[in-house]
Each structure stands twice: as structure tokens, then as C-alpha cells.
Amino acid sequence: MMLYRALGQWLVVALMAVAAQAQAELTIEITQGVDNPTAIAVVPTGWTGGALTEDVAAIASADLRRSGQFRPIAREDMLQWPRFGDQVFYRDWRVLGSDYVVLSRLNPVPGGGYSLDFELYDVLSQRKVLQRNVQAGPQGLRDLAHAMADAVYEAITGIRGAFSTKMLYVEAFGNKRYRLMLADVDGAREKELLKSNQPIVSPSWSPDGKQVVYVSFETTRPAIFRQVLATGERQQLTNFRGLNGAPVFSPDGRKVAMVLSKDGNPEIYTLDLATRVFTRHTNHFAIDTEPAWSNDGKSLIFTSDRGGKPQIYQVTLASGRVERLTFDGDYNARARFTPDGKSLVMVHRYNGVFHIATQDLESGMIRVLTQTDLDESPSIAPNGAMLLYATKDRSKGILAAVSLDAGVKFRLPSKQGDVREPAWSPYFTKR
Amino acid sequence: MLSSALKQSLTLAVIMAALVGCSSTSTTTDSADADSAVSSAADSSAVDTTDTMADEAVEALDTVFYFDFDKSMLKPEARAALTAHAENLKAAPKAVRLEGHADERGTREYNMALGERRAKAVRDYLVLQGVDASMIETVSYGEEYPAVVGATEAAYEMNRRVEMK
Secondary structure (H helix, E strand, O other), X not given: OXXXXXXXXXXXXXOOOOOOOOOOOEOOEEEEOOOXXXXXXXXXXXXXXXOOOOXXXXXXXXXXXXXXXXXXXXXXXXXXXXXXXXXXXXXXXXXXXXXXXXXXXXXXXOOOOEEEEEEEEEOOOOEEEEEEEEEEOOOOHHHHHHHHHHHHHHHHHOOOOXXXXXXXXXXXXXXXXXXXXXXXXXXXXXXXXXXXXXXXXXXXXXXXXXXXXXXXXXXXXXXXXXXXXXXXXXXXXXXXXXXXXXXXXXXXXXXXXXXXXXXXXXXEEEEEOOOOOEEEOOOOOOOEEEEEEOOOOOEXXXXXXXXXXXXXXXXXXXXXXXXXXXXXXXXXXXXXXXXOOOEEEEEEEEOOEEEEEEEEOOOOOEEEOOOOOOOEEEEEOOOOOEEEEEEEEOOEEEEEEEEOOOOOEEEEOEOOOEEEEEEEOOOOOOO | OHHHHHHHHHHHHHHHHHHHXXXXXXXXXXXXXXXXXHHHHHOOHHHHHHHHHOOOOOOXXXXXXXXXXXXXXXXXXXXXXXXXXXXXHHHOOOOEEEEEEXXXXXXXXXXXXXXXXXXXXXHHHHHHOOOOXXXXXXXXXXXXXXXXXXXXXXXXXXXXXXXXX
């Protein structure tokens, strides 16, 4: 108690959970794409009403470009802007070198909101590949654009699109102000979820995308909180002495794995959210931290320096059996499983430099994905195509993305503070 | 005076044995550091000389203690000031907060654990000197509060620290 009173003077915590809307502070810089991207023409969206706040075709086109798999045709280069399929002259698009054409029409929905009809045409085979309608509320034009990009991406690549997903990240201004942010994965529509003058660390998502967990130092110590996105309602999950860190929801959403040092050493625990029971899963005097669930929820991987240097280990929850997974390099930490469960992504030190790497679990082969230094916090898209990570650009914290085959890269520098700890959301709709 | 000096070096030897014991069980690669720590501990006369200076220089005592990369072992030069702090805290008990920090290299949560291990190394030293453990709180900020911003070895050295408050 004495400690708290003494600290009260300088620990003034300002907490707000308001939506602060401003112009996008993250910008996109594409640095590398695949060698032969698919050329696609996303024709400007047909609309007969007044001025719109968003350019749907341009947003979808930027989504496809960011994936690195596509080379969108500039709309100035298009010979015509057809609205319907019978207006498509395939020869003209072939001359432009476009492999595909996307047409779309926007209509108002009675009572507010929009309806978007779109089709995808294959120029070579001269046929319609896809036709769909999506609808959204008055603020949902970007949602419609991302939904169109998702459908087009999947029709052509066979991989489910993840343009409609979101990301969390932490923004810091010096050591003074911290914000937990939510944004579209293109950086748009950012929203402040929490503001504090104490650090905010390790945000991550519930599997349904409706809640987040994170560590906040607002109580003068690290504590784990969960927050409901729709309502802003918050709940403090832990208040132990020592570390309260690295929270991650289980795949079924019923538990949160975390690191606690209440019993002396940093150990991996799970908290059952319904019963409020904490279960300890490691018991070692070394550092055990950064848990992540296997996709079946039956085991946890974690970082431990029990062998002398940080490496990745796996504990089977039912038996408590611990197995070491990484052997290559003298620093492997904060691993996550890929969605197919066949690989890890992690922070890997190579020649003294911290990169993001993948490790194939069967062969043990490590592949370094990034070339920059101080790369950390890899977070994989739910379709497994790309991952977001944090890095430094001239000592400023920025976000960046790389495909899991290292072929595609882009950066999301911030116009304002240092940004870090990106967490890519799950899909918001299950299939 | 002679007997108290003797007592102090004995205490030190016990502490060092404990610290070395910890580190050698936790890692194999640390053994080189452990050896050097033992030899510097034997050379504990440095602690005694500062003992007499402690009273007149309470304000000037170091309150920040530095560590090597991915290490949480107290450096020999930290001990003199910590011993003096311990004497002051025993004479006039007050709540102490030990804040552990790491440099920006490596992952955030691992660094959080590393900062805690450093803060606990300082706490354990004070407790072995006779300071009431219930008066000491340890908190780790990991790499969140660098003392010096920058990606240079010099900046990193200043950031791997425990601050006594």
C-alpha cells in the first residue's frame, strides 16, 4: 500500500475507449511483388448518386496490388469503363495486357446503406468467372470494396482473401503516451481502443474477432485485460505480483494462455475464463514466456532459455511433456503456428541480426523472410499468405508485411508515433 | 570494525556463491561469466572502502545498475553502491521499487522477463544484505522505457539496467 501511495503522484493514467476518427496515419509502400503478377483491370464502380466518400474500385484495386500477386491496370489506361458484361470488348482488354476485368455497380439500399454487384471476367477465355452481390451499412463502402477484392482474389488464386480482416497495433509517442489501435489491414479507418501514459504491450485477438486481450501498465504493474470491441467494456484478468504478460486466446476462445511469475519464475499458465481457474503448465527456473496455441488447442509452444539461450519449446497440455522445437541459431523467440500447422514463424537471430523466419516443423528447415534488423512480433494473416511484423526505419518503429514465401513485401510507416506489435485478426465470418 | 569487515566479506562470499549457483544451473554458456564473477568477488576489498564513504555521500550513491546482453548477473561494480543502499535501508526502512529494463534487441515479452530477472538479482542482493524483502517491489518494463534512444551499442548498454526508486 505504501508503494502505491508513493507512486500515485506520477502515475496519472488517462484511459479512454473512444473512437477517434482521423485521416489514415499508416501509409502503404510496396517494396516487392511476385515476378509475373496477374494483370487485372478493376473498372471504376458504376454509381448514379451524388459524391461518395470512398472510391470502391480504387480500394479493391489497392488491396489486390498489396497482395503482390496482381498488377492492376491504371484506370486512365482503360479504353472504356463498362458497367455491364455485354459492354466488355475482350479484344481491347487483351491489347492492354489485362488478364481479368472486374465490373461493379453500386446502388443505395432503402433505409440507408449500399448494395454492390460485381463480376469478374477472364479475358483469355472470354467468360464470366464470378458474379456476386454484397451489402453494407452507410459507413460500409470500404467493407464492400474489401469484400469484392476478397472474392476476386479467391476466384483467381484459390486462396481465401483476407482484405476484410483488421489489425491491432500499439502506437507510442516517446515514453510518454501509448495507444492501442484497431485498423483495416490497409491502415485505413484506424480507431483508438485504449490510451494510456503507461506502456501497452502484446495485443491479441479472440478467435471470433470480437474481443482483444493485452497487457497494460496502468495499475503501476503489468496486468492483463480483455476488451470487447463492440462495447469498449474492459475486464482486468490478472493482478499478480511480477510478470503478467503475453496473453493469447485458445482456439476455442474459452481460455487465455499467459506468462505469470507469481510463483517466482516466469511460467506458462492458462486461465479458464468461465471458471476463473489458473493452471500452470511449465515448471522451470529459466524464463518461460510467449505462449502460443497449437491449432488443435492441445499444446502450447513457448520461448524458454532453459537450454542457455532463447529457443522454442512445446508443452503438451494433457501430459505436461516438454519438447524442444528449434535448434538452429542462438535466439529463436515468440513463435506462432501457421494456419496449416505445418510451420512456425518466429523471431530468429542470424549473424547477430534479428529477422523473421519460418521453420518447417517436419524438416526443421529455417527460412529467413526479412532483411531488416530488429524485426519482431510476426503475426500471420488467417489465410496464411502474408504476415505483419514490426521493424525499425531510421530508429522509428514501423509495421511491415512479407509473404510466407518471402516474395512479396510492403511497409506501413506511420505519419505519427512509433508503431509496433501488429496483430492480424482472424476472419470475422466462419465458413 | 575489523570483525564487521570480516562479516561483510563472508556475507559477500555467501551471496556470490548463491548467485553463481543460480547462473550455472540456468545456463551452460554463462559459465565463463560465472568464473569471472567469482574472481572479482574474492577481490571484495573495494566494498569495504566505500563503506566508510557511504554516510557522507548518501545522495551520490548509484541508483542505476547495468547488465550485459541477455544476462541478469550483477556486475562487480554494482555491489559497492548496493551494499551502501542496504545499510541505509536497514537503518531507515522505506519502500523501494526496483524497475528492470532491457535493450530493444530481442522480443518484447522475453525482454520483460529478462528485466524482471535483473530486478530480482538486485532485490536478492539487498535481501541477503539484510533488507526486509517485504519493502521491495520489483517491476519489469522490458524494453518499453529506454534510457537512451538509439540502435548503438552505447545506447544498449545504458538501457540494460535496473533503476532503484
